[in-house]
Amino acid sequence: MIRTYKMGVCSTTQPSVEEFFKDNPDKPYSALRSHALEQSPCYPIIGAKPAGRHIMYYCEICHPEFANDPAVANINLSCIEHHCKYKDPDRHKAEIFSRISGLALIPGETG
Numbered sequence: 001m002i003r004t005y006k007m008g009v010c011s012t013t014q015p016s017v018e019e020f021f022k023d024n025p026d027k028p029y030s031a032l033r034s035h036a037l038e039q040s041p042c043y044p045i046i047g048a049k050p051a052g053r054h055i056m057y058y059c060e061i062c063h064p065e066f067a068n069d070p071a072v073a074n075i076n077l078s079c080i081e082h083h084c085k086y087k088d089p090d091r092h093k094a095e096i097f098s099r100i101s102g103l104a105l106i107p108g109e110t111g
Helices: 017-021 077-086 089-104
Strands: 002-006 009-013 046-051 054-059
Touching: 017 077, 017 089, 046 077, 054 077, 077 089
Parallel strands: none
Antiparallel strands: 002 009, 046 054
């Protein structure tokens, strides 16, 4: 998490994709502070579907067809972020960057 101060007010932002995927084997996993899906470093690869009064999150790479299966979907965004960070992290990170760079292209242009 990054803290910035402007005019005496502290605000926090979520880590970048690179910072999120950095791993320190000497420290246990620490979930990110409560945040919206759009603020997640894994946002490009996390799907969300309504499930009653909750939202079910799932990894679009590993389990897109199981969005409503509780074995692979979860109402806790941090559980899906943990999955992205520790289950084949290179694959997840590469797909995040691929989707981010795809969004950055101007329609009709090739990268």
